[in-house]
Amino acid sequence: MSQAINDQTSWLRRNRLTVTPLLFLLPAVLFFLVYVIFPIAESFQISFYRWDGLGEPRYIGMANYEELWTDRAFEVSLWNNMKWLALYLLAIPAGLMIALFLNQNVVGIRLYKSLFFFPFVISQVVVGLVFTWFYDPSFGLLNKILTGFGFDAVNVLGDPKLVTYGIIAAGLWPQTAYCMILYLTGLNAVDPEQVEAARLDGAKGPKMLWYVILPQLRPATFIAFVVTIIGALRSFDLISIMTNGGPFGTSRVLSFYMFEKALSEYGFRMGYGAAIAVVLFLIMLCFIAYFLWSMYQDEKGAR
Structure with a gap:
């Protein structure tokens, strides 16, 4: 007995460099499995059933996915997600330009940083309400500006052709602030010796940015792309606050349509909602897998 305990103790000592980090990672891995991997697997399983969330699920195979192909509302939601x-990716270059402007030592720069940082710290619900008032056809600031310049007033959130673009513009406001923060952090890590060497070689302006600054901002750009794509695909809260999917369902996206079908009073079709969630997950997975593969190839080439 004592010999077995001694052998186990000696094995732990020999492998402590491997065992110690694994023990620290174990709680996070368990949480990830329980709260991420298991729900994803459960969604895949439920998508093969007809279920209202209360009664007995009935297996129907691929019927939910077959219905998606002929569902006009799903088509509109998918197109809106595209x-x-x-358009949501515009937040990345906009955030970069603002970060380059704010990365200076001039009078009042802290005030400017606070103003640009402000959209990031407020709730998406507040953003939705602010832009709802901004677009209001009767007293909104947008129409006050348009009519002041002699243009006709527009009902952005009531026009099926404009509503999606109006909500995207609202979402770009805080998303640009987030990308700006990422790039400001990345600019603090830029090697000043490389910048100085490039200046001595005559590089300035766009050449300095393209060949010296941007390569060092690649990690920040990667995170900005991933977070922006995830934000674009899960754009639920702004739509719920600003239009509730209207007018006539023209502002729906996949996440909102999934909620409507699975959890709202109009649906309670858990299986069909799970099928929509699976499609959304696969689209998101394709983008994230691509960026992870690109990052892996870049790191592999740098070795």
Whole structure:
């Protein structure tokens, strides 16, 4: 007995450099498995059933996914998500430009940083309410400006052609602030010796930015891309606050349509909502896998 205990103790001593970090990681891994991996697997399973969330689930195979192909509302939601993806990425170059402007030692720069940082710290609900008032056709600031310059007033949130773009503009406000913070952090880590050497070689302006600054900001750019894409695909709160999917369902995205079908009074179709969630997860997974692979290839090439 004592011999077995001694052998175990000696094994732990020999492998403590491997065992110690694994023990520290174990709680996080368990939480990740319970609260992330298990719900994802459960969503895949539920998507093959017809279930209202209370009664007995009935297995229907791929019927939920087959219905998606003919569901006009799903098509509109998917197309709106593509718009979100394309336009939401504007937050990255906008955040970079603001970060470059704020990365200076001039009078009042702390005040400017606070003003640009402000959208990031306020709730998405507050952002939605502010832009709802901003777009209001009767007293909104947008129409006051348009009519002041002689243009006709527009009802952004009531026009099926404009509503999605109006909500995306609202989402870009805090997202740009977040990307700005990432780039400000990255600019603090830029090697000043490389910048000085590039200046001695005559590099300045766009060349300095493209060949010297941006390569050192690659980690910040990677995080900005991942977070922005995830934010574009899960854009639920702004739509819920500003339009509730209207007018006539034209501002829906996949996350909101999933909620409508699975959890709202209009649906309670848990299986169909899970199928929509699976499609959204697979789209998100493709983008994240691509960026992780690109990052891995860059690190592999740098060795």
